[in-house]
Amino acid sequence: MINLSSKSLPWNRFNNFITPDIDRFTVLKNILEETGLKYKVITISGNRHFFISPPQGEAPKSTNGIIHEPKKKQTILVAHYDRVSGSQGANDNSTAVFLLIETALKLLKNNIQNWYIIFTDKEELTSGEGIKNQGAYTLAAGLISAGLEHARVYNFDACGRGDTLIISTSAEHLVKNENSERINKFRTSIKDLQEYALEKAKHLGIGKVMLAPTPFSDDAGFLHAGLAAQTITVLPSNESSKLISMLRRDPAFAHVLVNQKSRNAGSQLLIPETWQILNTAKDSVSRLTPENFYIVLRFAESLCKG
Numbered sequence: 001m002i003n004l005s006s007k008s009l010p011w012n013r014f015n016n017f018i019t020p021d022i023d024r025f026t027v028l029k030n031i032l033e034e035t036g037l038k039y040k041v042i043t044i045s046g047n048r049h050f051f052i053s054p055p056q057g058e059a060p061k062s063t064n065g066i067i068h069e070p071k072k073k074q075t076i077l078v079a080h081y082d083r084v085s086g087s088q089g090a091n092d093n094s095t096a097v098f099l100l101i102e103t104a105l106k107l108l109k110n111n112i113q114n115w116y117i118i119f120t121d122k123e124e125l126t127s128g129e130g131i132k133n134q135g136a137y138t139l140a141a142g143l144i145s146a147g148l149e150h151a152r153v154y155n156f157d158a159c160g161r162g163d164t165l166i167i168s169t170s171a172e173h174l175v176k177n178e179n180s181e182r183i184n185k186f187r188t189s190i191k192d193l194q195e196y197a198l199e200k201a202k203h204l205g206i207g208k209v210m211l212a213p214t215p216f217s218d219d220a221g222f223l224h225a226g227l228a229a230q231t232i233t234v235l236p237s238n239e240s241s242k243l244i245s246m247l248r249r250d251p252a253f254a255h256v257l258v259n260q261k262s263r264n265a266g267s268q269l270l271i272p273e274t275w276q277i278l279n280t281a282k283d284s285v286s287r288l289t290p291e292n293f294y295i296v297l298r299f300a301e302s303l304c305k306g
Helices: 011-017 024-035 090-109 135-145 172-175 181-204 218-225 237-249 254-258 265-270 290-303
Strands: 039-044 047-052 062-063 067-068 075-080 116-122 151-154 164-168 209-210 230-235
Touching: 011 024, 011 090, 011 209, 024 047, 024 090, 039 135, 039 151, 039 230, 047 135, 047 254, 075 090, 075 135, 075 290, 090 116, 090 151, 135 218, 151 181, 151 218, 151 290, 164 181, 164 290, 172 181, 172 230, 172 254, 181 209, 181 230, 181 290, 209 237, 218 230, 230 237, 230 290, 237 254, 254 265
Parallel strands: 075 116, 075 151, 151 230, 164 209
Antiparallel strands: 039 047, 047 116, 062 067, 164 230
16 A cells, blocks of 8 residues: 555655645656656657656657657556646646656566656646647657657546546547548557556456546547547546446436536536546545555556566
């Protein structure tokens, strides 16, 4: 079990990371240096992304924001490190960042290769901004140009509250009425990512797993840039059960989950509480369930083992 009051890295820096008005970029940079993880900061369109790679692997290079990487199969785990003002961002998305740092340390200990972990900047959008303003959009374009369009990309978001692993189906929902060669290839890629994730969860004996639409995350920017990315999140079992029941009664509710602009006061109340409190002052450390963090930690590590 992970203890948020632990004296060991990285968790001894968690409370500092969620402090109001803290420079999260600098705190995260210091944590990575303290852990000894091999990382590089790549700036694309003004957004600063952290790339962590195995010591034996070649760290990504960039020229004017363009990423250069040999064409080889990789698993890429992603989590955004920014948050909205006025929120601790404990679940959105501090916990996932720390779990992926812990994952990187475990992968190194077990000498697992061919993976990247990327902490993205600018996932949260402000009023008037669109998907192309998201850091993941230009990042995805860089990954594609580097020959990583066929990498297994898993995006971890809001993974700190609950015991049920949610494998998002939002990407398919967004393109369900589109039909082109590009979209069909995208559907195939997403299906492959989902099947791989389900296979890993089954192998680990994770009993509480479900496919369901979720609020968009970095996968939105990746999608619009043409890169398939599978979002992974977590919900408490009572909330996930209610969500499944709601979707069975009203399949159109998926549109409400995926498209925030389609929500009204009534539909907002039907959304799982864990997702309602994202980007609010209620997203605090007191809402986390650290006794369940091991589920995501084991799952993330397994995705990289091939």
